[in-house]
Amino acid sequence: MVDMMKNMDSQVIDSLCGEFQDNNLIQPKMFSKYGVKRGLRNADGTGVLAGITCVSNVHGYMVNEGEVEPIEGRLTYRGHNLYDLLDGFDSEDRFGFAETSYLLLSGSLPNQEELDAFTDLLADACALPDGFTEDVIMRAPSRDIMNKLAVSTLALYSYDPNPDDTSLENIVRQSVNLIAKFPVIISHAYQAKRRYFDNASMFLHMPDRNYTTAENILSLIRPDGMFTREEAMLLDRCLIIHAEHGGGNNSAFTTRVVSSSATDTYSAIAAAIGSLKGPRHGGANLRVCKQFDEMKENISNWEDEDEVLDYLCKILRKEAGDGSGLIYGMGHAVYTLSDPRAVALKNTARPLAAQKGFEREFNLIELTERLAPEAFYRVRGEHKIMCANVDMYSGLVYQMLGIPSEMFTPLFATARIVGWLAHRIEETVTGGKIIRPAYKPIISRAKYTSISDR
Template sequence: MNQQNENMMNLKPLCDKLIAGSRIDPQLYEKFHVKRGLRRSDGTGVIAGITKICNVHGYVVNEGEIDPIPGELIYRGYQINDLVSHAEQEGRFGFEETVYLLLLGDLPNRQELDAFTRHLSACRPLPENFVVDMILKAPSNNIMNKMARSVLALYSYDAECETKSIENELRTAISLVAKLPVIMASAYQVKRSHFDGESMIMHPLRPEENTAQTVLSLLRNDRQYTDAEAHLLDTLMTLHAEHGGNNSTFTCRVLTSSGTDAYSAYAAAIGALKGPRHGGANIKVMQMLDSFKENVKNWEDEGQVADHMRKILRKEAGDGSGLIYGMGHAVYTLSDPREVILKRKAMELAHGKDIEAEFRLLDTIERLTPEIFRDFKTSDKAICANVDMYSGLVYKMLGIPADLYTPMFAISRIAGWAAHRMEETITGKRIIRPAYKAIAKERAYVPLDDRD
């Protein structure tokens, strides 16, 4: 007998009471000038802190009006376009350099980068028996949950887990940047064996491989990958490494401000990223793409594509949400620099392959959306594609399973979380404690036997 059958209590009336007791009139948010979700009425975020780590720039305010501009993503003062293009021109990988920059504030020279990359490789192995004790013995159907649990478990393997010195914080951060890809790959192999009935293949680590190479090497049965594939994944990880005051980063900073340990803060950030409103958007794009592939006979016919888009907006097709996934962003208006870079590099690798047709279909959706939105929503608000429009299809092209789309986001964003945790530790010095307006009226206590 399972736990649900053992519990004979009818939860329906309790849920009805819970809902009634929790419902708040939306008009009260306006009455008390509450910024729901810490967002202004135009969708932009409320300023909750100051940072030197990242700037996400998508518009300028001119005499109270928002003027759209091409999007900019700036890591520690460096444009993301420059970081990616210079690594590309020099034929080298960029993620490790980006991690160094985000954590330490400056670009490394060649000797510093080589030493840092070797150190990451040395930190990559998991503790002895960790995979068996923490992953294999308690398999999870969701890789993000297993990653969060595994990060918390690493606390028990760290003799300095409660040491709050900046030296220990940096050591922990580097260790987790190195280990999280291995945790992800191990959790996936256990998942596919336990839940999917497939073979579990655990490869030993190769010290000479960098982060992107390690991911492809651990996930592929034959361990084979091309240099172009590794560089494309490296670029995507660089683009996902940091993005300012997003939900998971704020979560990490909130926990950090309380004085809790690093493992708790990073595990919480993983939990925040897991949410479909945050890290799971690229999966929604891929599901939307499947809807187009199934219902549009000629993917090259813009009229047919547009007709299906209108059906989605009318909630007659797709998942019923009325959303064109991958389009729109809270900050970017004319363009998302991450999407521009990823689309260019992905199209180059997809050229001549069967999957190129799917990229062209997404490109058509991207091009048609602003005009259809203007007609459908009668709004002139600027709208552009975001990085999620193409990231899922890039993962598919690289043979990375859908189970790992959001976990791949996490193993990249751990760099940004770590940078923000250390900045909060060094300069925050105050627990983050937002206020809530209480609207419940005071009531007189009724003795138990007198209650209805």
């Protein structure tokens, strides 16, 4: 009986799919015919201007008399160059994610008193509500931690005494609360996943108010809760690098679109999480790691440039890899000569790679970065200007820190929520209109027929 029901369900689904294919075919040439800019990208690859922001700037090219000119990539947070922020934190040998969060939310760097007060506020908000882990995270565990993060974010709405107030003061209060709680949510969701889906032991640690965000994450996910300062400092740098990337990236734009409807903060951030979960966005570093695992298995000498180049050509010809013809981790929609996040992460990670025995892997990634343009030329006959993006190195950094792959994208979300919230605040305070672009209908009129005549 069960098999019969499954067959009936399959037949209905197959029928619906068949009807869709018959009635919803949109030819690619139609987009050009009607001047539709797919992906909100112009014909020259630049983005369609959809708004104004003071939060950050992603700069990867210049347009000179209609021609796109490649330049070294620059990423600025509230006018501060990412490199300058990282150099400042390094020179003073201190953690910087809380300070970066303050900068992105407020628009200015805090003085010591303001930073201490903000850090205390985060520490006060990091604990989950009583019973939240048991009732929300563990009662319905998920194989995918991003799914559980979205559910948990929506569930926090129920614990907020004033969830729908969209005043600046209330959104800032909610922002601090979410930034503080995300590390605990993803860590507890990971432990629940281990227990219920991996048949492994579960270690539920509580956050330490004296720890930074990076220190708490490492403490929460490791069975013994132990970590080194060097490990925590590297993770802190990853969080800073991933905290924001302009209003045009998919998840930030999602935040702004949803926020423009005047909905609550929890709904807007849950929507952004759903965007980041996609392998074309936040999940890209997992594809990079998988591709490098395949390369390491199939390339006998990782230092042989000819052999590595040959394998990259096979990937582009769809003879190796996942058949997509893509070298994951190479290229970016905005950056041309360099991705400043990848440059910063590579420089930060290099010493730890030597220390933890990942030098060969690190060198293979660098070699791939250098040879990929030549592979494109050999296979496709084009001199393509491209650079490694941040995904090329972030996965390796997480591996060096012993962070499991299922935590890669949740860690990205734990950093990027700061940027999302900065864009939500800006959109709510200064937007004023619901975002509603137009779509060209290409359907013809249909006449209703009675069900007996269909």
